[in-house]
Amino acid sequence: MTSTVPRERTGTVSPAPATPPSRAQRRVRPATVRRQVGLALAILVVLVAVGWALRPAWFTGYDPIIGVPLDKLQAPSWNHWFGTDHLGRDIFSRMVHGTATSLRTSLLAVAFGLVVGCLLGVVAGYAGGWASDAIMRVVDVLLAIPSLLLSLVIVTVLGYGTLDVAIAVGLGAVATFARLVRAEVVRVRRSAYVEASVGVGTRWPVVLIRHVVPNSSGPVLALAALEIGAAILAVSALSFLGYGSPLPAPEWGSLVAEGRNYLASAWWLTTLPGLVVVALVLAVNRIGRAVGREWGDR
């Protein structure tokens, strides 16, 4: 949400060019307006999804688990926005109630990838030498294995719990984070202000925390936002394949999977939940791009 705020600080950047660009020079252009509207829409989508996860009962009155058999396989209508399934359960309600599990798993996955990846990346970037070589070769191996395959293997070993799925998905992101963080740390570590900080007598762990980490974090945060989108897809994919919460608990991926058998007669069972996943992933990506652009300016 950072980029909805007008860019106060970045506006005054240019170190005295022929004429410093003033506020009005950055007058809002149509393209900018379109971009802002798109961003606002993306934020709205994410807020709704977060609302679903935190307070599902505010959004739907139907029970997600117990259906009304008489109302089975109804097409979308005013009463049942997303229609009903073969047991007469309201799909919209199942979607809303499944949000918490799906989002929590995705966020945990990204958090796991971020924390482990950053630790590895910072160590590799700051220590250099053989430590860097060792870590980066492990990361290369991780990158070489298709992430879905890796997740499947890990889930099979660990189990189907939220945390297990999160670790399985997050491990795929570790490699990406580690590489980016290492590159950023190496860049920042060579900068003159880090040398100056060491030069005035600051101890290196302090330099690391006060200079290197904050200055490396921008692109990493942008990547984290993008990875949330990818994680939602990956978690849904695992749940689609049956590696998720056991039925009848709703989860996005398993909803799509359940509807698969009725694709010919009841298209809404797969299509509408699928569209919701797509919308959320796109929205998260949009926000991630905005975060990236905001940081790219510095």
Place this chain on the structure above:
Amino acid sequence: MTGTLEAAPPPALQVSGLHVRYRGADRDAVRGVDLTVRPGETVALVGESGSGKTTLAHAVIRLLPAGAQITAGAVSVADDPVLTLSERRMRHIRGGRIGLVPQDPTVSLNPVHQIGRQLVEAVRAHRAVDAATARGIALELLAQVGFDHPEVRARQYPHQLSGGMRQRVLIGIAFAGRPDLLLADEPTSGLDVTVQKAVLDQIDTLVHERGTAVLLVTHDLGVAAERAQRIVVMYDGQVVEQGDAAELLSDPQHPYTRRLLAAAPSLRPARLSPSTTRPRPDTPAPAPAAPPFLLVDRVSRSFPATLPDGRRSILHAVRDVSFTVPAGSTFALVGESGSGKTTTARIVAMHERASSGLVRVGDTPITGLTGGGKRPVRRVVQMIHQNPFSSLDPRWTVQRIVAEPLRAWRIGTRAERTRQVVELLDRVGLPASVIDRRPVELSGGQRQRVAIARALSIRPPLLVLDEPVSALDVSVQAQVLQLLVDLQAELGTTYLFISHDLAVVRQISDAVGVMRAGRLVEAGPTAAVLREPQHAYTRALIDAIPRPTTGAPA
């Protein structure tokens, strides 16, 4: 062309009443500028960054950045009214009538094309010749801008050439269309002084042979004085003074011109004296008996390197360098890039390891120190980096930056540190209001002052200054140098001053060492070295200081 007015050819460039405004700016960047360059004449356009001189130069060839607009005035090149021509005709003017030598040779050539090809492209854009003839002309141009073996050079890529060579290629390209006017926008900033002189000489020679007019845009009045017949001084978008070079230098009318003149290091041979009136305990140059505070004894630094042909070799960045610096005095190391002067400074500041030799600060040998052992010495030795745009953390406020050493050494409470920061800012001539700003909100000179305040906060007896003013405008340079001289008089700090510019060095240092290819080729008191240089390279450096051709100011 004396006398006969009616036969006088039209001026090579005539600018009248020109106004340029950037979109959204509340005032014009160029305000009503009148300027004439007669055929065969060299005119220098002088001013600091932000004065509008580059905007003016870009307006002349209609290559203003998006958002800038010419709001009034006229520009004509020979008889063509530049501002009303079609874009198609304009392309013919650019390169054909006006040759441009751009500011930064490192980015102005296409890195994926051989330089010969880039020259041929420029030739064929303006002359109706076939490829073979164009190639011949390109080789001729390479020879004219001073390349030996043009055929070999033509096949090289920009990255294989040094900065000075690339600028020569660009000069060749500028001359490819046989222009009547050469527009040189800071053609030598960022080049070594000896190279700077060679490049300017090259331009002079070609201009002389062909009778080309030159508009030389520069921030250095010394360069202008040496090269131009007429000087136009710009300040804040306006021409504040223009006239014959010799007259303008000997009798400047406008206060800004006087200030520029005072700031130009090449026009000011004397050492700066402290501006403070407060009595000083000792003379600026300490008695020779003073014990050396910094001792550098046969220091070497070598790196393993891989030669172009793949063989392993050893690169000697610094070889057997020895000198001593008495407490409270300034020792300057001078040399071109690659001479090892910065490596030597970094060894003293413990940012680099010496391969062999001894460095002693006070009574402490620092060359053998590793890891945590270096830290205590960091209270004694502080370093100012060359580029104040990169040596300050962009996310920190001035307050945090200046207080960082105090925090690192756990000096004072938070409130005491804040008070000290205000004091330090005042001492380096910054208002207390900058305390909450971030580096991006400060100018280059202000940033360097912040860096100096940070270094001084723990009162180090030795300050290593790595080209502290070379990233700054000439007038700002003078202020920062004066500040350093004042602080030394006040605090008795010892300076190790690194510079590529002897003109700057003679203003600040008591003794000077000249470095070349890693070796110290000459050292001695500044005045003596400048008066009677022993080494040929020192003489070349002294020759490279621009000096006015006529009527030097007293």
